[in-house]
Amino acid sequence: MTYARQSFTEGLETLPRMPSWVTSARPETPEDVAFLSGAALNHLHLVLSRDEVPQSLLRARLALRAAEVCVAFSGRPERAGELRDAVHLLRPGDLPGPAGETCLAWRRAVERPVSIKALGRALPAFEPGQIAGWLDTGQGMPVARAAMVLEAVLTKAPRSDVPALILADIALAQALGWDYLMPLLATGLKRADLRKRGDDLRLACHRALVSSAVEAVRLSTDLARRAAHLKAVAPKLRAKGAGDAVEMFLTRDAMAPSALPLTDRAARRLCDRLVDLGAVRELTGRDTFRLYGV
Incomplete structure (x- = not known):
């Protein structure tokens, strides 16, 4: 585990949990x-x-x-x-x-x-x-x-x-x-x-x-866990504009590849790469007109 990913994970472990007496009362x-x-x-x-x-x-x-x-x-x-x-x-x-x-x-x-x-x-x-x-x-x-x-x-x-x-x-x-x-x-x-x-x-x-x-x-x-993973894998992305694309995924519920700041082919390849890395999900289950989100 890289230092960056470890620091994200440690941060998530400190998120306060809802007291059980609130959920069970x-x-x-x-x-x-x-x-x-x-x-x-x-x-x-x-x-x-x-x-x-x-x-x-x-x-x-x-x-x-x-x-x-x-x-x-x-x-x-x-x-x-x-x-x-x-x-x-x-x-x-x-x-x-x-x-x-x-x-x-x-x-x-x-x-x-x-x-x-x-x-x-x-x-x-x-x-x-x-x-x-x-x-x-x-x-x-x-x-x-x-x-x-x-x-x-x-x-x-x-x-x-x-x-x-x-x-x-x-x-x-x-x-x-x-x-x-x-x-x-x-x-x-x-x-x-x-x-x-x-x-x-x-x-x-x-x-x-x-x-x-x-x-x-x-x-x-x-979402904090998913966002931490996306940030951790971001350095592996080589496509020009990938950093801006990651920021968009971190702020929006869903994204069509065409909305990303890349060419159509590069955007589709980036989305497939992020899915392979477990950083985003394909949300529609379709072969075309796909949407992706954290």
Whole structure:
């Protein structure tokens, strides 16, 4: 094992693990649920502060999961594979379709630091003033603020599940002092939860955040390990532009070879080489129109 790879591995061993009492507890009261969600979010906050975690890649992967949940809420059949295709295989002038629009909204929401301007790009159907007004609705502790924003949006625009969940996660991120949205509520809430209001909705948000924060920590550890391996094998790559390609893989959920800063042939060879080295995976199982990711 090289020194570089060893140092990456040692760093991963120091990533704090979610306490077992958070994952195994069976809360019986609203106070229990609120305590567990706070503990889970605090632990996730500690994990997100570590340099080993590829933050952009984590947000992109969580955004895909959030989009998948939202598409399922709407009754559509598309899942992760189809959503990746809808975004990454678009040709100039093509429309992504409803499922693709949902995926793009989440993707755009996590790409840039939280701001009204950035949210306007993710949610073009809403005016900046309207977005700011909804975010100002939230008061109190982080989960309560997120639940209030979620309720405010769904009350005013009952069919706007995606904007409501994005803005609720924004409110949570702001309350926790995070610069970027971290998709959590959408991946933990159930469709029926979106019809709840008041204390019932707040309790549903607490429950959702226990499970989604635990899963986000697990994903963080997995991606940190995969990212460390990709960085360790990067010196073996000889293709011009390989370094830039590696950085792209470390920040994006999936990549088509054509999106890499290499010629088509060199990009395909690089992707095959990275697969052989176990540094990236081919995500589609197809012989053509392939997509690759960490």
